Amino acid sequence: MxxxxxxxxxxxxxxxxxxxxxxxxxxxxxxxxxxxxxxxxxxxxxxxxxxxxxxxxxxxxxxxxxxxxxxxxxxxxxxxxxxxxxxxxxxxxxxxxxxxxxxxxxxxxxxxxxxxxxxxxxxxxxxxxxxxxxxxxxxxxxxxxxxxxxxxxxxxxxxxxxxxxxxxxxxxxxxxxxxxxxxxxxxxxxxxxxxxxxxxxxxxxxxxxxxxxxxxxxxxxxxxxxxxxxxxxxxxxxxxxxxxxxxxxxxxxxxxxxxxxxxxxxxxxxxxxxxxxxxxxxxxxxERYESETQPRRRAICERYHKAFEGDARFIRPLLADETREGSHHLYMLRVSGASEEQRDAIIAAIAKRGVSVNVHFIPLPLLSFYKGQGHQISAYPKAQALYTNEISLPVFYDLTDKQVDEVVKAVKRSVAEVMGA
Ligand SMILES: Cc1ncc(COP(=O)(O)O)c(C=O)c1O
The missing domain is CATH 3.40.640.10 (Type I PLP-dependent aspartate aminotransferase-like (Major domain))
Structure with a gap:
């Protein structure tokens, strides 16, 4: 095709x-x-x-x-x-x-x-x-x-x-x-x-x-x-x-x-x-959600999870706990101690290495319209802290293990470049 x-x-x-x-x-x-x-x-x-x-x-x-x-x-x-x-x-x-x-x-x-x-x-x-x-x-x-x-x-x-x-x-x-x-x-x-x-x-x-x-x-x-x-x-x-x-x-x-x-x-x-x-x-x-889509997305997230395990530079997302099991829609990684500027510089460095990442989400009080309505980010310290150093990594059915490893390499190198560690 x-x-x-x-x-x-x-x-x-x-x-x-x-x-x-x-x-x-x-x-x-x-x-x-x-x-x-x-x-x-x-x-x-x-x-x-x-x-x-x-x-x-x-x-x-x-x-x-x-x-x-x-x-x-x-x-x-x-x-x-x-x-x-x-x-x-x-x-x-x-x-x-x-x-x-x-x-x-x-x-x-x-x-x-x-x-x-x-x-x-x-x-x-x-x-x-x-x-x-x-x-x-x-x-x-x-x-x-x-x-x-x-x-x-x-x-x-x-x-x-x-x-x-x-x-x-x-x-x-x-x-x-x-x-x-x-x-x-x-x-x-x-x-x-x-x-x-x-x-x-x-x-x-x-x-x-x-x-x-x-x-x-x-x-x-x-x-x-x-x-x-x-x-x-x-x-x-x-x-x-x-x-x-x-x-x-x-x-x-x-x-x-x-x-x-x-x-x-x-x-x-x-x-x-x-x-x-x-x-x-x-x-x-x-028809293939449970047999193909979910297992592949789970495998991708678990591969990321393993790759970032034990590395103090990263805070891994919660994929499941005793009562909840996620759908593995996004892999929302956070970079410990990164400021918003550093996070943005890391994303630019990752992009130069050929990987598209994203940020989920800009909290509502930081968006012009809602800011204009009087909402202030200072009232939501957790939302602000999470947003500041968040980077969502690629997750999609056709992503291969080799590509996951490339993403991990690009992220680690970019973090080292920007954070100096
Ligand atoms: C958390 C959340 N809610 C709602 C929506 C809106 O979904 P739709 O594009 O189907 O209207 C999105 C879309 O990305 C979303 O991320």
Whole structure:
């Protein structure tokens, strides 16, 4: 198969995380295209079913990104102006941007040494205005989601439900009676907490299938619903389906039935459905996720782990502990004692050696928009410290052991060059 142009351009570099696009994926996409059904159709429905089965969640909806999917969840819960949503200061901007989109206020809290949200900080940040908490599974290591659900439940006396008139026949805030826990599992598809896959702990869990993610559909996302009684997951799914398609009472599949052309619009919905072309990629990815993708990513991370073991210049990321097993999405290495300038110089030196690395993430209070909103990094010392010396190393299915060793060599030499040790 002919290499795509960017692969040729960067042929001499070890890339950071290209997707695994092989003949199987190309064939699946071709079949979807030739099937005549290229928007939301049977492949999306099958993809949703497979994700639900894999994660163990009662119901899943596949949409066009984590961002739009998670924003729909905030809207379904009736979150808007005057409400607060607790997010970690250390995350990708999407986590907080969706809160801004619905007109609510992101309340930032600090993280722990493993990059995930600090449950104690969440407890302290809860107010009568808190309508949602978004723990983020950074790098694929799950946040302490059980603790967050417990904290939200214990603080139910603070919760003041608002009537969401848009949700016909039900009121999610009244039904749940506490802050919604919406897990940002953009990085952690397939990770586990206490043996159960991510998706089984929070009320709603959002996955991302963006091109760099462990499992991709080029762009895409999904929500796994795991709401407590008395929620009816079929009803919730139907609502999200409608909300993701302009509020139309029938989707394209339903309208295909002979004579069934008439539809209504119950609310001014959004347009963020997944296409069958995307789902075709996702179905191939899903089929080999557990047998090929996960073992290879784990092997790569473990090879890095071994290579940096016992070297005091490095702080290795936590890949797993007694209750959590990450998805090996990112290998977030830290350079002991490096300043931000030194870290940046190390990255430049690594790039000169032909290796692409990255930084996950610039904490939200350091970004112009959020800084302009009055968020100050000094309030999140852990986030700042983690960011200062973090370097994410390449992890992707086709990365060979030899390339992993080259990355390690490039990192060690670059650190020696910049730090003088
Ligand atoms: C932590 C986190 N949350 C959310 C997102 C947004 O995902 P998507 O691009 O599917 O909207 C990303 C994307 O990289 C992410 O890293």
């Amino acid at each position: 002919d290499a795509v142009p960017w692969v040729r351009i960067f042929a001499s570099m070890i890339p950071f995380s290209p997707p695994r696009i092989d003949d199987k994926v190309v064939k699946a996409v071709e079949e979807a295209l030739r099937s005549g059904w290229i928007t939301t159709g049977p492949r999306v429905k099958e993809f949703e079913r497979r994700i639900a089965e894999y994660c163990g969640a009662p119901k899943v909806i596949a949409l066009n990104s984590w961002t739009n999917a998670a924003e729909l969840a905030l809207r379904w819960y009736g979150i808007g102006p005057g409400d607060e949503v607790i997010v970690p200061a250390y995350t990708y901007c999407a986590t907080a941007n969706i809160v801004m989109h619905v007109g609510a206020k992101p309340v930032m809290v600090d993280v722990l040494d493993d990059f995930t949200i600090d449950p104690d900080a969440v407890r302290k940040a809860l107010t009568v205005r808190t309508k949602c908490i978004i723990p983020v599974d950074i790098g694929g290591l799950p946040a302490r989601v059980h603790d967050i659900v417990r904290i939200a439940t214990e603080a139910c006396h603070l919760f003041t439900p608002k009537v969401n008139l848009r949700v016909a026949g039900s009121n999610p805030q009244m039904r749940l009676g506490r802050a919604l826990v919406l897990a940002d599992a953009a990085h952690s598809f397939g990770a586990r907490i206490k043996g159960a896959r991510v998706g089984m702990q929070a009320d709603i869990t959002g996955y991302s299938f963006h091109a760099v993610k462990n499992l991709t559909t080029a762009e895409g996302g999904a929500l796994a619903f795991n709401l407590p009684e008395p929620f009816d997951h079929e009803e919730v799914y139907a609502y999200f389906n409608t909300l993701s398609l302009h509020g139309q009472s029938k989707d394209a599949l339903a309208k295909l039935q002979p004579g069934a052309w008439r539809y209504d619009v119950a609310m001014p919905g959004f347009k963020c459905n997944m296409t069958d072309i995307q789902a075709a990629i996702g179905l191939v990815e899903m």
